[in-house]
Amino acid sequence: MNNPKYLQQSVRTFEHSVMKILIIEDEAGLRESIEEYFTDEGNICEIADNYTTALSKISLYRYDCILLDITLPDGNGINILKKLKESNHTDGVLIISARNSLDDRLDGLNLGADDYLVKPFHLSELKARVSAIIRRKSFNGSNLLIFNEITIDLLAKEVKVANVPIKFTRKEYALLLYFIANKGKVVSKNAIAEHLWGDGIDMANNFDFIYSHIKNIRKKLIEAGSADYIQAAYGMGYKFSES
Amino acid sequence: MKLLTRYNQVNIISTTVIFIITGLIYYQTISWILTNQKDKSLAVEEDEIFEYVHLNNKLPHIFQSEDQQITFKEVKNDSVKRQFIDTEYLKKWDNNNFHKHHHKHKNRDEKEPGRELISFIKVGDKLYQIQIIESKVETEDLIRIIFIITFVVTLLLILVLLLTNRLILGRIWRPFYNIVNQIKQFSIAEPKEIQQPDTDIEEFSELGTAVTLMATKAKNDYTNLKTFTENASHELLTPIAVINSKLDTLLQTENFSEVQSKILNDLYGAVSRLNKLNNSLLLLVKIENHLLNKSQRINLKALIEETAIQFEEIIADKALKLNQTLKEKEIVANHYLIEILLNNLFTNAIRHNYKGGEIQITLNAENLIIKNTGIDEPLDDSVFVRFNKSANSEGSGLGLTISRQICENFKFTLNYGFENGFHCFIINF
Numbered sequence: 001m002n003n004p005k006y007l008q009q010s011v012r013t014f015e016h017s018v019m020k021i022l023i024i025e026d027e028a029g030l031r032e033s034i035e036e037y038f039t040d041e042g043n044i045c046e047i048a049d050n051y052t053t054a055l056s057k058i059s060l061y062r063y064d065c066i067l068l069d070i071t072l073p074d075g076n077g078i079n080i081l082k083k084l085k086e087s088n089h090t091d092g093v094l095i096i097s098a099r100n101s102l103d104d105r106l107d108g109l110n111l112g113a114d115d116y117l118v119k120p121f122h123l124s125e126l127k128a129r130v131s132a133i134i135r136r137k138s139f140n141g142s143n144l145l146i147f148n149e150i151t152i153d154l155l156a157k158e159v160k161v162a163n164v165p166i167k168f169t170r171k172e173y174a175l176l177l178y179f180i181a182n183k184g185k186v187v188s189k190n191a192i193a194e195h196l197w198g199d200g201i202d203m204a205n206n207f208d209f210i211y212s213h214i215k216n217i218r219k220k221l222i223e224a225g226s227a228d229y230i231q232a233a234y235g236m237g238y239k240f241s242e243s
Numbered sequence: 244m245k246l247l248t249r250y251n252q253v254n255i256i257s258t259t260v261i262f263i264i265t266g267l268i269y270y271q272t273i274s275w276i277l278t279n280q281k282d283k284s285l286a287v288e289e290d291e292i293f294e295y296v297h298l299n300n301k302l303p304h305i306f307q308s309e310d311q312q313i314t315f316k317e318v319k320n321d322s323v324k325r326q327f328i329d330t331e332y333l334k335k336w337d338n339n340n341f342h343k344h345h346h347k348h349k350n351r352d353e354k355e356p357g358r359e360l361i362s363f364i365k366v367g368d369k370l371y372q373i374q375i376i377e378s379k380v381e382t383e384d385l386i387r388i389i390f391i392i393t394f395v396v397t398l399l400l401i402l403v404l405l406l407t408n409r410l411i412l413g414r415i416w417r418p419f420y421n422i423v424n425q426i427k428q429f430s431i432a433e434p435k436e437i438q439q440p441d442t443d444i445e446e447f448s449e450l451g452t453a454v455t456l457m458a459t460k461a462k463n464d465y466t467n468l469k470t471f472t473e474n475a476s477h478e479l480l481t482p483i484a485v486i487n488s489k490l491d492t493l494l495q496t497e498n499f500s501e502v503q504s505k506i507l508n509d510l511y512g513a514v515s516r517l518n519k520l521n522n523s524l525l526l527l528v529k530i531e532n533h534l535l536n537k538s539q540r541i542n543l544k545a546l547i548e549e550t551a552i553q554f555e556e557i558i559a560d561k562a563l564k565l566n567q568t569l570k571e572k573e574i575v576a577n578h579y580l581i582e583i584l585l586n587n588l589f590t591n592a593i594r595h596n597y598k599g600g601e602i603q604i605t606l607n608a609e610n611l612i613i614k615n616t617g618i619d620e621p622l623d624d625s626v627f628v629r630f631n632k633s634a635n636s637e638g639s640g641l642g643l644t645i646s647r648q649i650c651e652n653f654k655f656t657l658n659y660g661f662e663n664g665f666h667c668f669i670i671n672f
Contacts, residue, residue, distance in 0.1 A: 027481055033488035037495070098480040120484030120518055123491040171556075186494045190511045197553070209556055234504035236494060236511070 019043040019134060022061075024054040024077065025069040025096065030119075034067065037123040038130075041184065051075030058084055058091070064137070065092040065130045070108070071099070078111065085112045092133035096121075122191035124182045131181035147180050148242070149226050161224035171196050172217050175210075179230065179240035188237040214238060247412050251405060258404070262397045266390065273389055277382040278358060282327050285360035288313070288375050296364055302371065310378035315371045318363065325362045332357025332378040355380045418442035422451055429458060431465045432531055469528055476525040483518050490514065523641040526583070530648045535577050538653075543572045543581075544606060550585045551604075554593060562599045569606040574672060576653045584649045587642040588613050588668055595666070603665070609672060614665040621661030 021038055025031040026049050035045045046061070048054035051074040058066065058080060066084075070077030081093055095108045098119045105116045114133045117126060135145065135154065143154040151160045157173055159166045168176065178195055179187065189207050196210070218230050233239045288311070295303040302315050312332070334353040355378045362373045418440035425437045437458045440451045490510060499507065529535050547569060551558075558565055574581070592602045592615035600616035625631045627647045630640040650657040650670055660667040 027485060029485035030481070030488050033485070033492045036492055037488075098477055098484070119480045120487040120514075123488055188491065188494055188511055190515050191491070194515075209560070233494075234499045234501075234507075236499075236504050236508050 019064045019130070020046075020062075021130065022046050022048060022054075022057055022063045022066045022091075024048045024067060024072070024080065026050060026072050027069070033123060034126065037127065037185070051077070051080070054080050055083065058089070059087075062089065063091045064134050065094060065114075067094050067096055067126070067130070068113070069096045071097065078107065081108065081111050081113055090137065092130075092137050094126075094129055094133060096126075122188065122194065124178070124185060124187045124191045125195055127185070128178050128181040128195070145177075145180065147183070150180075150221070152177070152180075161221060161226040164224045166220050166224050168217070168220065169213075172213055172220075175213055176217055179238070182240065183229075184239070184241045186233040186237050186239045192237070246416070247408065250412070251408060254404060254408070255401060258397075258401050262394075266393060266397075269393060270386060270390060273386055274382075277385065278379075281358040281377055281379060281382060282360070285327065285358065285375050285377060289360055289362050289373065292373060292375075293364060296366055300366065302364075302366055310380070312374075312376045314374045316374070318370050318372045320370075326360075328359050328361065330357050330359040330376060331355070332376050332380075334378065356383060415444065418444065418447040418451070422447070422454055426454060431461055469532060472524060473528045473532075476521050476528070479517075479521050483514060483521065486514050487518070520641070523645060527641065527645055527648060530580065530645070530652050533652065535580055535652075538575050538577055541574050541576055541578055541581055543574055543611070544569045546581065547585060547604060547606060547611075550582070550589055553586075554589050557593055558602070561593060561596060563593065563596055564599075564601045566601070566603045569604065570608065572606055572608060572611075572672075574653070580649045580652065584646050587646045591615075591642060591668070592666075601665075611670040611672075612667055614667045616664060617666050619664055622659065622666065624659065626659055627657075 018041075019038070021043060023031055023034050023038075023045060025034065025047075028049070031047055031049065035047060039045045046057060046063070048057050051072045054068075054072070054077075055075075066080075068077045068080060077095070081095070084091060084093065093113045094115045094117060095113045096117050096119060097108075108116050114136070115129050117129060143156075145152040145154055149162050151163075152158070153160075159168055159173065159176065174196060175192065178192070189210055192210050193207065196213075214230060218228060222228055227242075229240050229242065231239050231241070292303060292313070305313055305315070310332070332355045334355050357376045357378050359377075360373075360375045362375070364371050364373055421440045422437075428435075429437060437451075437455050439455055440447055442448055442451070490507065494507065547567070551565065551567065592613050595617040596602065596615050597617065601614075602616075603612070603614040605612040605614075627643050629644045646668075647657045656671045658669050658671075660669060
């Protein structure tokens with residue numbers, strides 16, 4: 001079996017890993033955006049714009065994660081998922097669908113997809129989900145996510161800066177993970193709001209809460225001795241980066 | 244007025260009128276025939292008198308019988324004409340007939356209707372006027388009996404007519420009422436079809452065919468419209484997804500001016516609203532099509548508490564007082580839809596509240612009541628109508644429509660009320 005590279009190392013930290021991703025999506029505009037968003041960190045993105053290409057790619061190469069649009073012009077994406085599972089490949093699969101139906105979601109997950117994302121979505125949300133899939137798949141047993149001096153125990157949901165534990169609320173913790181998954185990117189406030197509250201809760205003052213959550217995260221991190229990684233970006237969103 | 248009632252009304256009136264007219268004609272005819280007969284009998288009597296006079300050349304001896312009186316009167320000139328007239332017959336009571344009638348008649352003499360023949364005869368040189376009067380009482384009795392029999396028979400006829408009408412027409416019209424009932428229960432969104440009535444009456448089977456055809460057509464049109472809405476919403480998802488991803492990509496290109504950031508922000512907001520609106524429409528179509536019917540047991544109390552935690556910070560931010568009185572309640576419904584329902588009702592109660600206001604949530608076995616303070620006047624019932632929203636609301640205008648649709652889907656009712664300054668949304672299970 002053609003094992004992915006990361007399995008050969010027992011302990012790896014997330015921030016150094018290079019992701020190899022296959023984007024199966026027939027809509028050019030969307031495909032290019034995803035590709036661009038995922039590539040510029042040294043990640044490897046391959047694309048397939050139809051069912052046939054996708055099938056040949058998955059039979060030849062292994063990926064950390066496959067983004068699978070199930071409505072393709074020349075075939076049903078679900079069959080690609082079935083093929084993968086039949087050949088016992090362990091590639092992570094995230095289904096992207098315009099069909100927000102519970103049945104599709106359950107079908108997809110039952111067939112072994114790792115996650116299901118409904119169009120339209122924010123690229124930052126996609127990135128966070130893909131990161132989560134890869135983390136779950138790669139760290140067999142080790143649940144540490146390390147970013148410079150920040151260490152996050154994903155099982156215990158504990159954040160430490162230089163071994164000093166920091167108490168985060170549920171939302172602050174989720175937000176920090178979201179930022180780290182999208183490090184170096186500007187994440188819009190809309191994307192953050194949808195990530196934290198889902199689309200069920202639609203309030204105009206959500207942005208105020210985002211502001212106060214971020215203020216709290218920064219304060220707690222800095223007090224624990226971490227550098228200040230979060231910057232506001234043009235009033236549209238926030239960016240988590242080293243510089 | 245029911246057709247049967249109207250039919251019976253017309254029937255009874257016309258039957259009665261015809262009966263009265265027939266009765267009158269009948270009466271007149273019989274009366275005429277019997278009078279004729281009386282006249283003949285009077286003429287026979289006259290003949291007898293003539294014969295007697297002819298043979299004996301003198302007037303016969305007058306005797307009184309029970310219903311015949313004959314009198315002779317000498318007259319001077321020949322001004323007397325022979326004629327039949329109706330007259331009164333003065334009944335003389337003797338002991339015999341007194342016995343028969345004494346309980347009925349106090350007077351010994353009694354006037355009865357009679358028929359009189361006035362004639363004349365010459366006996367020698369003298370001219371005599373003959374008056375023969377016969378009582379008509381028996382004739383009248385006969386007529387009365389005939390009349391009564393006719394009347395009773397006619398009444399009986401009407402009665403039988405009414406009864407048969409009721410029975411037979413009731414049965415004949417049954418398919419019609421069957422169709423009417425089906426039309427009343429007809430819902431364009433339900434899969435139930437209108438059944439063709441089982442009848443051999445052409446009009447009704449034609450009506451049934453027409454109604455079934457119409458219903459099928461209406462349903463088809465409605466389904467097409469729904470399919471169109473669903474397809475349109477689905478087709479919209481991809482372009483929205485592209486816009487969204489392009490915006491996210493654009494955001495990564497550095498160095499925005501303040502004006503540009505403002506424009507980008509507005510774009511994000513608009514796309515987000517467009518997306519929510521589209522999702523709401525899709526959701527509505529799905530609920531109406533019963534596509535989300537996978538039900539499970541839901542502990543409503545736990546779910547409400549969970550939802551309240553979700554809204555915790557928003558409630559705290561608006562300094563709202565949240566009162567929860569929750570009893571254990573389990574319902575069988577689609578979890579996803581009930582979540583949406585609770586989210587919508589919570590959002591509503593918070594959004595239309597004022598700072599420092601109050602929210603009361605009561606759950607018991609019968610109902611769930613969500614009350615909130617807000618503007619101090621009741622809302623009209625159009626709150627549940629699509630896209631009906633207050634001018635300054637940032638919602639989609641579909642929240643309550645969706646909520647009501649969800650409730651109807653699980654045979655709950657969602658109603659609005661206003662009491663003591665509280666806007667109440669009540670779900671009855």
